[in-house]
Amino acid sequence: MALIEVKGLKLGYENRVIIKNLNFTVNEGEYLCIVGENGSGKTTLMKTLLNLQKPMDGEIIYGDGLKKNEIGYLPQQTIVQKDFPASVREIVLSGCQARCGWRPFYSKDEKKLAEDNMERMGIKQFAKRCYRDLSGGQQQRVLLARALCATRKILLLDEPVSGLDPMVTAEMYSLIDGLNKDGITIIMISHDISAAVRYATNILHISKKIFFGTKDEYSQSDIGKLFIMRDYYERGRNRDV
Amino acid sequence: MFDNLSKIGDYLEYPFVRYALIVVVLVALCASLLGVTLVLKRFSFIGDGLSHVGFGAMAIASVANVTNQMIIIMPVTIISAVLLLRTGQNTKIKGDAAIAMISVGALAFGYLLMNIFPPSANLTGDVCSTLFGPTSLITLTMDDVILCSVISAIVVIVFLFFYRKIFAVTFDENFAAAVGTRTKAYNLLLAVIIAVVIVMGMTLVGSLMISALVIFPALSSMRLFKSFRSVTIFSVILSVCCAVIGVFIAIMVGRIPIGATIVAVDVAAFIFCWIIGLIKK
Numbered sequence: 001m002a003l004i005e006v007k008g009l010k011l012g013y014e015n016r017v018i019i020k021n022l023n024f025t026v027n028e029g030e031y032l033c034i035v036g037e038n039g040s041g042k043t044t045l046m047k048t049l050l051n052l053q054k055p056m057d058g059e060i061i062y063g064d065g066l067k068k069n070e071i072g073y074l075p076q077q078t079i080v081q082k083d084f085p086a087s088v089r090e091i092v093l094s095g096c097q098a099r100c101g102w103r104p105f106y107s108k109d110e111k112k113l114a115e116d117n118m119e120r121m122g123i124k125q126f127a128k129r130c131y132r133d134l135s136g137g138q139q140q141r142v143l144l145a146r147a148l149c150a151t152r153k154i155l156l157l158d159e160p161v162s163g164l165d166p167m168v169t170a171e172m173y174s175l176i177d178g179l180n181k182d183g184i185t186i187i188m189i190s191h192d193i194s195a196a197v198r199y200a201t202n203i204l205h206i207s208k209k210i211f212f213g214t215k216d217e218y219s220q221s222d223i224g225k226l227f228i229m230r231d232y233y234e235r236g237r238n239r240d241v
Numbered sequence: 242m243f244d245n246l247s248k249i250g251d252y253l254e255y256p257f258v259r260y261a262l263i264v265v266v267l268v269a270l271c272a273s274l275l276g277v278t279l280v281l282k283r284f285s286f287i288g289d290g291l292s293h294v295g296f297g298a299m300a301i302a303s304v305a306n307v308t309n310q311m312i313i314i315m316p317v318t319i320i321s322a323v324l325l326l327r328t329g330q331n332t333k334i335k336g337d338a339a340i341a342m343i344s345v346g347a348l349a350f351g352y353l354l355m356n357i358f359p360p361s362a363n364l365t366g367d368v369c370s371t372l373f374g375p376t377s378l379i380t381l382t383m384d385d386v387i388l389c390s391v392i393s394a395i396v397v398i399v400f401l402f403f404y405r406k407i408f409a410v411t412f413d414e415n416f417a418a419a420v421g422t423r424t425k426a427y428n429l430l431l432a433v434i435i436a437v438v439i440v441m442g443m444t445l446v447g448s449l450m451i452s453a454l455v456i457f458p459a460l461s462s463m464r465l466f467k468s469f470r471s472v473t474i475f476s477v478i479l480s481v482c483c484a485v486i487g488v489f490i491a492i493m494v495g496r497i498p499i500g501a502t503i504v505a506v507d508v509a510a511f512i513f514c515w516i517i518g519l520i521k522k
Binding site: 047050051052071073075078080081084085086087090091093094095097098100104105106128129130133146147150156 | 277281282283401402403404405406408409411412413415416417418419420421422463466467468469470472
C-alpha cells in the first residue's frame with residue numbers, strides 16, 4: 001500500500017480553484033519532486049498534505065500506518081524567525097512536541113533523539129548558538145534536524161534551497177539525498193528542475209496540465225522536455241551575464 | 242540619601258505600601274513572562290488594543306457603580322482579546338484596522354460615558370488616573386492582594402506547564418500545526434492570559450501604561466540573550482527589578498505617578514541593554 005495516495009484532489013481558496021483532479025501516489029522510499037510555476041499551488045498542495053488546509057474536494061489516504069502527525073516538515077522560513085532569540089537545541093527539541101502530548105517537558109529519549117539528529121545534520125557544535133546568528137545553510141540544517149525529530153518515515157520540504165548559494169545548495173541536496181538513501185521518503189517542492197531530474201525518483205509537475213510519473217517518463221514527455229530545455233537555457237544565460 | 246532610604250523604611254511600615262509593592266511585583270512578573278512571546282509573535286498590538294478596551298470597560302463599571310469592578314472589566318476584556326486575535330489573523334478584513342477600530346472605539350465610548358454620567362465630581366482626575374495610573378500609591382485591601390496573588394499563580398503555572406508548546410507555537414506555527422499541536426487553542430490561551438494580566442495591572446499603572454510593562458522587558462532582554470529560555474528568565478528579573486526601583490523612586494521623590502515612573506525605569510533599562518548589546522557585538 002502507498003504511503004500517501006491522493007485521489008481527485010481539488011485545491012483553492014474560497015471560490016478560486018487552483019488545482020483540480022489531482023491524482024498521485026507516494027510509496028515508501030521514493031523521492032518526489034513537485035515542480036511548477038510560482039502560484040501554481042505547490043505550497044497549497046503541501047499544506048493540504050500536512051492537514052493545515054482542507055481540500056475543496058477529493059481525498060488523501062495515508063497508508064502503511066502513517067499517522068498524520070508523523071510527517072516531518074521543513075517550511076519556508078518566516079520573517080519572525082529571522083530575528084528569533086532561540087538556541088539551536090531549543091529549536092531541534094521542538095521537533096519532539098508531538099511526542100509529548102500533555103507532558104510539559106521533554107523526556108530523556110526525546111533529548112537523545114534531538115542530540116542524535118543534530119549530530120546527523122552536522123550542527124552539534126552549534127547546539128548552544130543562537131539561531132539568528134547562523135548562516136542560511138546552517139539554519140536549514142537546524143530546521144531539517146527538527147523535522148527529523150518529528151518523523152522516521154517521511155519528510156516534506158518546501159523549497160529547502162531557496163536563498164542559498166550554489167555550494168551550500170549542493171551540500172543541502174546531497175544531505176537530503178543521503179536521508180532518502182537511509183530510507184526516508186521525500187516530498188520536495190523545488191524551482192530547480194535540473195536538480196529535480198537529477199535526484200528525484202518521481203516528478204509531479206503542476207501547471208495547466210498536470211504531469212505525474214517517474215523522472216525518466218518526465219524527461220521523455222513534452223512538458224518535461226520543454227521545461228528542462230528552458231531551465232537549461234536560463235542557466236546558460238545567467239552564466240553568460 | 243540616607244534620609245530617603247529611611248523614608249522608604251518608614252513607608253514599608255504601612256501595610257498599604259507593602260500591599261502595593263507586592264501587587265506591583267506580581268504584575269511586573271506576569272506581564273514580562275508573556276512579553277517575549279507577544280513581541281515575537283507580533284502580538285504586541287493586542288496588549289495595546291486591550292488596554293484601551295480595559296479603559297472602556299472600567300468606565301462602564303464605574304458608571305454602573307458596581308462594588309467589584311472586575312465583574313465587568315474582566316469578561317469584557319477577555320472577550321475583546323479573543324475578538325482581536327481573530328481579526329488580527331483574518332486576512333480578509335485588515336487586522337490592524339480592526340484593532341484600531343475596537344480600541345479607539347472603546348476609548349471614545351468610555352470617555353463619553355464618564356462625561357455623561359460622571360462617577361464623581363473630579364471627572365478629569367478620574368479619567369487621568371484610569372489612563373495613566375493613580376498619582377500616589379493606591380490603597381489596596383488584603384483581599385485585593387490575595388486575588389492578585391491567585392491570578393499570578395495561575396498565570397505562572399499555566400505558562401510553565403505549556404512553556405514548550407508556547408515556544409513551539411511562537412517559533413513556527415506552521416510546523417507546530419503540521420505535527421499536530423493545536424496552535425489555535427494556544428493562541429487563544431495566550432490572548433486570554435494577556436487580557437487577565439492587563440486587567441490586573443491596569444488599576445495600578447494605568448491602562449495606557451500596562452502594555453509598556455509587557456513589551457519593554459522582553460525587548461531589553463532580547464538585546465542581550467540568545468536562547469528563548471534565558472531571554473524569558475532575564476526579562477522577568479529585569480521587569481521585577483524595574484518595577485521595584487520605580488516604586489521606590491516614586492516614594493522617594495513623592496507626588497509622582499507610579500505607573501509612569503516604572504515605565505520610565507523600563508525605558509532606561511532598555512537603552513542600557515541596547516548599548517551593552519551593541520558593545521558586545
